[in-house]
Structures are given as structure tokens and as C-alpha cells.
Amino acid sequence: MIAIPLSHILILASILFVIGFIGVITRKNTLFILMSLEVMLNAVGVAFIGAGSAWQQADGQVMFILILTLAAAEVALGLALLIQMQRRFKSLDIDNLSKLKG
């Protein structure tokens, strides 16, 4: 089995993270923002797994499971808010929710 170098894994994680981040700041639809957030979380997960295998430690996988549960909880909350948002504003455009401006 060919060992994948850590740097490759980290580059992949960075690319995924940046893609997710760009998705967060460019998308207007809140649903897509949530999906981009998932991509970012998974990018972090990839980085933890890669690091765990590189140092032969179980901590990386423990952290990934933690992130996974966190992501599940986050999605559950986020989707619930999404439904409320749709009900109240009849739109999912995040820019409409700008009442907290100074």
C-alpha cells in the first residue's frame, strides 16, 4: 500500500475548505450556505483523519466523529431555522435578513 504523503492530504483539505468558504460568501440561498458549511466541516475532517494516520494516533478519528455529530446537530438546527425563515419571509435569501445593521 502506498502511503499518501501528509502534504497531499492537507492540500486536498485546504482546497475543500476554500471551496466551501467561497460557497458561503457567494451563495445567497441559505440552503446552499448550509451545504457549503458542511463542505468546510468535512474539509477539517479530512485534515484530522490525514493527521491521525500520519502520526498513527487514534485522536484524529475521535475528532472526526466529534465533528460528524456536531455537523449533524448543526444541520438539524439549520434546517429547522430554514423552515421558519421560509414561513416568515417567503424567501431563503440571506441578504433579506439584514435588520441588525448599524
Next chain:
Amino acid sequence: MNDAMLPLITETVLACLPFYPLISFVLLISFGKHLSWRVAAGLSVGAMVFSALSSLFVIQQLSIDVPVITSHLWTWFTLAEEVNQTTTSINIKFYLDGLSAVMISVVTGIGLLIHIFAAAYMKEDENFSRFMAYMNLFIVAMLILVLADNLVLLYLGWEGVGLCSFLLIGFWYHEKANVMAARKAFIVTRVGDTAMAIGLFMLFKELGQLTIVDITQSAQTLWTTGDDKAYWIALLLLGGAVGKSAQLPLQTWLPDAMAGPTPVSALIHAATMVTAGVYLIARMNSVFLLAPQVMTYVAWLGAATLILAGIAALAQSDIKRVLAYSTMSQIGYMMLSLGAGAFSAGVFHLMTHAFFKALLFLTAGAIILALHHQQNLFKMGGLLKRLPFETALFAVGLVCLIALPGSSGFFSKEAIIAQLWSSNTAGPLLWTCAIFGALLTSIYSCRLFFLAFMGESRFEQSLQPSSSKLVKYSLIALAVLSLVGGMFGNIIETSLAQVFPLVTRSALNEPNWLHSVAIATPFVGIIFSWFYFASYRSKDSAGLNKNIFIESTSGLANFCRQGLGFDCLYHWLLVKPYCSLAKLNRRDIFDQLIMLNAWYVALLHDVLKSSQTGKLRWYAAAIGLATFLLLLVLSVDVISTEAS
């Protein structure tokens, strides 16, 4: 009472003397609204009775053997003097000698009579208790002024009387003119007070003393006659005296001060406060005698004021303004006398003037009240028959003012005029001025009398003479004092002899017609005005005489009525430039500099506020950017440490 106790009792009485009116003031100002007229009047007049009795008692204790009574209350503060490394303590300490005895007898005696009059005069006023409270406070300040042992305490009283003068001129503050007059009086006298304060600082710097007795001693040992420092200090003290006593060139506030209630004019602006300047110069005679040049200035100032005020009084149409100008000119006599070195004659005139001018003002007040607040002389006339009691009292006052033989004014004014000719610091020219002033005095007094009391009656409404017994008694008491006041001359002469040093004069070259001229002058004035103002006293009601009672608007008369243009001069010279400067700097430049800070903060606020858009994606982008920058900085740091 055994003899050992007597000094102690005297001291205690002296210590308490100024504080009875203070208690009354505090009570009246705190609970005045709830007190009835009877209680408020009783309180304020009662306090004055206590003070008057105390001063009578302490003056009795003064004698040749006990020329000075002092009473030390407490030490106010201590001053360290740098040059000699010594400390001087400024005490609250009262000092009673012949001079302050004369002053406190005037202040408490006349003050008591005026308080009695005022209680009746102001009875209808809704702020009666406030009025009496201010009057009491004035008496406190005036007593502190004249009893002060040191110049700092004197200055406290000096400012206190200025404050009370301000409060009482503006007593009817609903009218703008009264408030303006009060403000003018305050500001103009403040000019003199500033000069006086600088004089006190110089005095302390040069002598290291502020106690009057010590100043007298060390001035005579340290300075010779004509010393430069004595000259400047005397000049600055003179500035204070000029402001307070309404002498040239700071005299403009006094005629306007007549806006106050008439008892105020009698108490403050005739009998007591305006003579504080005279008292100051008399008190500091040791310094003034070391500066003969300043003595000459004092004499000339007095002479100029008495003539100018006399001329201005000739053209006035308001009865109170005539009396105000007359007060100025009589204080001019006192100044002239002080300048000539005749201190005791000046102080004697101060006392007799307090008697008859208080009488004149209070009688004028009674007349004004009877005439429904009509003060215009041209609208009076014929009051001789309608108000015989007031007319008689006013005539008594005028006789004293003119100084007809036998009246109190005669003794004091003759005493002044007699010493002018051969004085070192005055001379024949000033004697002529004084005689001319006496002539003017008798002419404007006659004009006033003819206009108000003789001729046909020009006041159509029915009169409302006061029926109050208090008014009558206080006026009669003042009239008696005015008539017999001349008898106090010898007593005052002896008691003041210990206070003032003897000024040597050569009486050899005096022509022997001097006294005859001085005595004859008032009669010349009366005879002149009898004929010159014949139309004012004529009885015929023919229409052709009507027009003389319309105030003449000719240039000269108007000029004199305005007080010889001093108001106008100051308006153009000082008030206008100051106001335009103030207008120029309306938006205070230093204020703007300080507001720059606020402007800067507001700018930053606007910048930061614009970043708070409420748009979530922008916030996320900002977080990302910040993280990126942070990482960049960290990595640069890591790289640079690895490279080294």
C-alpha cells in the same frame, strides 16, 4: 458690674455687633415666604436695634485712655511671605477706634432709621422679606468693612456691600432697565475693585503685612515721603475708592442705580456704601500721606467730580437722579477734603451727609409714593400745599445740603472749605472749585425745590400720602439729626484726633475774606435762582408758561442730562469694541479646538458604522479575510525565525 469685667463685656459686645443682622438675614431668606409682614419687619428691624444698641455701648467705652478696642474672633488663614520667610496670620478681628466708631454709628444709626422706614415703605411688596433680608445682609457686610482689622477682611466687606448693592438695585428684576442698572453698577465698581485688589497684593509683597496697624507702622519706617512704591499702592487703592464712591471716571453707575427701591438709594447709594471709598482713604491715610502726589490727585478728582456732578444735577428731570448727582458731588467734597489732608473734616462731612441725604431720599420716596410712583419733577409742582409735612422735611434736607448757617451741612462743609486754601496738597485753585461747587449745589437745590413744591400743581390725580407712623417717626428723627448734627463736630474732632496724624499747614497767608465768601456763596446761589427760575415758582396758570415744563431737548441740556456724555463715551470706547470682539469670537476658538476631538471620534464612528451592514455574507467574508491575514503574519514570523 465690676470694672474688671467691663473690657471683657465690651469685647464680646463688639464681637457680636455685626452678626445680629446676619441671623435675621438667614432666618428671613430661609423662611421669608411663610412670615407675615409683622414678623419679618420685627425680625429685621429688631436685629438693627440690637446692633445699634451694641454700637452705642461700645462707642461709650472709647475714651482718651482706651483709644482702641479690639476683638479677636478667630484666625482666618495664614500667609507665608517668601522674602523674609515669615508668616502672617489673617484674623477675623474687629478693630474699633475713633474712625470706625463714627462709621458704625452712621451705619447702625442711619441704617436702623432706614430699616424702619423701609418696613413701612415696602409693606405692599410681595417680596418684602427678601428685601429686608438683603438690607440686613448689606448692614452685615458694611459693618465688617468698617470694623475690619486687616485689609483682607475689609475687602470681604467691600465685595459684600457690592453684592448687596447689585441685588438691591435689581430688586424689581422684572423690568429690564433695573437689571441693566444693577449689572452696570456691579461691572463698573468691579473695575475699581480690581485695582484695589492689585494694590493689596503689592502692599503685601512690599511690606509683608495686611493688618492696618502694622501697615501704618512699617510704611512709615520703610518708606520716605514720595516713595515710588507708596505712590503706586496709593494710586491703586484710590482706584478702588473711586469705583465704590462713584467719583470720576467711574461715576456713571450711580445715577442708574436709582432704579432700586428708594430706601436702597438712601441706605446704600447715599449714606453708607458710596462713602466706603472715603473710609478706605481715611483708613489708609498713612500710605496716602507718604504719596503727596496721589493726595493731590484725590483732591483734583474730588473737585472735578463735584463740579461735573453739580452741572449734571442742574439738568435732571427725575427727582431721584438729582439727588444721585448731588450725592456724587458731596462725596466729591469728602474726597477733596481727604486730598487736602483734612481727614477729620472729610469724615465729619461723611456723617452729616449721611444724615441729610438719607432724609432727602426717604422724603423723596414718601413723595413718590404719594404721587403714584411719579418721579418726574416737571409733573409735580405745588406740593407745598398738598404735602406740607413732606415739604417741610425736604426743605430741612435741602437747607443742610445747601449748607445754610446753623445746619449740620454748614459745619462740615465750612470745615472742609476752610482747610483748602493753605493746604500743601490743595490750594487756592481747589478752594475756588469748592466755592463754585457750593454755588452749583444751592442752584440745583433751589431748582428742585421750586419745580417740585412751588408754582402751580401739575399733578392732576389725587394724592396718596402715607399715613404710616413708622414713616413719620423715622423721617422726623432724621430731620432732627440733620439739624443738630453739626453739634457732633467737636466730639468727632477729638475722637478722630487720635486716628489721624496732624497735617501741618501754614495759616499765615490766608486772606481774611475767605470765610465770608464761603458763608455768602449759598445765599448768592439762592438769590440767583430765585430770579433765574422765577417761572418755575410763579403761580399764574397762564398758558404761556406751560411750555417751560416740557423737557427741553436742546443739545446742551440733553448733554447735561445724560451726565455730560460719559455714558456715551464709554459706550463707544469700551462697550462697543468689546461687544464687537465678542461677536467676532462668538464661536469660541478654543471651544472649536476642543470640539476637534469630538469631530474625530464621530468620524471614526461613521467609518465603523458603515461596516455594520447586517449582511451575513459580508461578515463571513470579513472573518475569512482576517483569518487569512493572521495566518499570513504568523507564517511570515515562522519563516523568518527558521531562516535566522
